[in-house]
Amino acid sequence: MLNNDPLLKHNILETIIDSAYEWIVVVDHEGIVQYMNKTYCEFLGENPREVIGKHVTNVIENTRMHKAVLQGKVEIADLQFIRGNYMIANRIPILHEGKVIGAVGTVIFRDTEQWKKMNSHIKALLHELDFYKKEWHEINGATYTLNDFIGISREAEKIKDRVKNIASGDLSVLIRGESGTGKELLAHSIHQLSERSAKPFIKINCGAVPEHLFESELFGYSEGAFTGAKRGGKPGKFQLADGGTLFLDEIGDLPQNMQIKLLRVLQEKEVEPVGSLNSQKVNVRVIAATNRPLEQLIENNKFREDLFYRINVLQIQIPPLRERKEDIWPLAESFIRSNCRETGKRIVKIDDDVKEAFLQYTWPGNTRELKNFVEAAIQLTQSDQISLDAFPDFLREKLKVHEAQKSLKDYVHETEKKVISSYLKKMDGDIKAVANALGIGKTNLYDKIKKYNI
Numbered sequence: 001m002l003n004n005d006p007l008l009k010h011n012i013l014e015t016i017i018d019s020a021y022e023w024i025v026v027v028d029h030e031g032i033v034q035y036m037n038k039t040y041c042e043f044l045g046e047n048p049r050e051v052i053g054k055h056v057t058n059v060i061e062n063t064r065m066h067k068a069v070l071q072g073k074v075e076i077a078d079l080q081f082i083r084g085n086y087m088i089a090n091r092i093p094i095l096h097e098g099k100v101i102g103a104v105g106t107v108i109f110r111d112t113e114q115w116k117k118m119n120s121h122i123k124a125l126l127h128e129l130d131f132y133k134k135e136w137h138e139i140n141g142a143t144y145t146l147n148d149f150i151g152i153s154r155e156a157e158k159i160k161d162r163v164k165n166i167a168s169g170d171l172s173v174l175i176r177g178e179s180g181t182g183k184e185l186l187a188h189s190i191h192q193l194s195e196r197s198a199k200p201f202i203k204i205n206c207g208a209v210p211e212h213l214f215e216s217e218l219f220g221y222s223e224g225a226f227t228g229a230k231r232g233g234k235p236g237k238f239q240l241a242d243g244g245t246l247f248l249d250e251i252g253d254l255p256q257n258m259q260i261k262l263l264r265v266l267q268e269k270e271v272e273p274v275g276s277l278n279s280q281k282v283n284v285r286v287i288a289a290t291n292r293p294l295e296q297l298i299e300n301n302k303f304r305e306d307l308f309y310r311i312n313v314l315q316i317q318i319p320p321l322r323e324r325k326e327d328i329w330p331l332a333e334s335f336i337r338s339n340c341r342e343t344g345k346r347i348v349k350i351d352d353d354v355k356e357a358f359l360q361y362t363w364p365g366n367t368r369e370l371k372n373f374v375e376a377a378i379q380l381t382q383s384d385q386i387s388l389d390a391f392p393d394f395l396r397e398k399l400k401v402h403e404a405q406k407s408l409k410d411y412v413h414e415t416e417k418k419v420i421s422s423y424l425k426k427m428d429g430d431i432k433a434v435a436n437a438l439g440i441g442k443t444n445l446y447d448k449i450k451k452y453n454i
């Protein structure tokens with residue numbers, strides 16, 4: 001027979017909760033963790049004593065517990081992605097004298113075969129859904145919007161303003177920039193902001209289509225145009241993009257005999273499918289992109305000047321990432337957030353030497369390379385922290401090699417950053433005092449703080 005000792009009762013209750021089938025968390029009215037059972041802590045790699053007092057969003061990823069408290073509504077069987085697995089979460093507000101004073105969350109997940117099967121079934125379904133979404137976008141749409149274009153540098157802000165200014169209307173746009181700078185992302189954004197957004201966005205990579213297929217890819221073909229042609233013919237990218245936007249990626253790689261044909265279509269606004277005697281009217285806005293020096297190609301007679309003028313009505317130039325270093329951190333942080341969301345990992349800290357190495361590196365592959373670096377580090381890190389050790393050897397080498405190749409400008413920037421940081425610390429963040437001490441204006445100081453991400 002159990003006696004009435006409160007400590008004994010408490011211990012019994014704790015044993016029951018700790019061995020419960022479900023994982024349990026209790027938060028107060030502000031979303032602060034009051035209790036989390038042992039098995040849940042173990043799964044999250046947290047210490048049961050240390051989680052108490054933390055805000056629940058700092059402990060459990062994708063949690064809605066704090067919202068359950070605010071809304072005071074019971075949420076049952078919600079699918080939640082935690083640490084690479086789909087869990088089933090219930091959230092129940094705790095009421096006291098008619099007021100919500102907190103919430104209990106339970107998560108069902110055990111390493112049973114049954115759950116594994118269900119989990120992989122859901123994953124498979126979601127992958128399938130993803131696949132079809134991508135297919136649909138490839139056929140019919142633009143995936144990115146201007147909100148996806150991350151950047152705080154003056155150059156990035158200018159680009160966003162320019163996109164907003166030129167998106168409406170039908171004028172051709174030429175987007176220029178090194179590989180991986182976001183040309184395609186901007187092409188999508190222009191389409192999304194234009195009056196054509198409900199119509200198709202069709203892409204063709206001029207560098208990837210074999211020369212002999214180009215004409216039929218762009219303009220389609222009619223039945224019987226050649227051996228192996230499909231019955232009823234096939235529409236080309238121009239016809240598919242009718243009413244919408246055609247994105248001609250890597251336009252500098254367009255074969256010369258196609259350049260003249262493309263020019264004619266752009267002038268006459270009609271296409272003639274291969275093997276057909278009739279031309280078809282098309283209403284298409286063209287956005288072209290290239291990382292090649294078109295002016296030089298024109299000089300060398302590799303690119304037609306008249307086509308250049310036709311596509312270069314409006315131009316957007318994206319500077320390489322190394323020339324807008326302020327964008328490196330916001331971009332890296334955004335990639336970390338989205339990758340953690342996808343993989344269920346939780347990264348809470350990035351070492352200063354990683355940040356420094358990122359700022360020093362010259363990013364020849366631009367934002368695409370940065371994204372790949374970050375994803376590799378998240379994948380390989382064993383903890384919730386990214387240190388230089390988290391990078392694969394070849395990437396670490398790259399980062400270090402460039403450290404040794406710093407230019408004078410890099411050293412000047414580095415020194416400026418160090419001096420400003422130390423003055424800000426010494427003077428408790430008093431901008432006016434720091435600006436006076438360093439003999440520069442306040443605006444100038446603000447600019448530098450932003451630039452160096454201090």
Ligand SMILES: Nc1ncnc2c1ncn2[C@@H]1O[C@H](COP(=O)(O)OP(=O)(O)OP(=O)(O)O)[C@@H](O)[C@H]1O
Nearest residue numbers: 148149150151178179180181182183184185367368
């Ligand atoms: N400013 C940005 N904000 C967020 N993501 C970006 C940005 N710039 C580029 N990216 C990402 O970097 C990757 C490469 O971008 P994108 O394909 O648009 O570059 P690109 O200039 O068209 O490259 P390429 O010339 O090699 O075709 C994509 O994953 C894209 O989402």
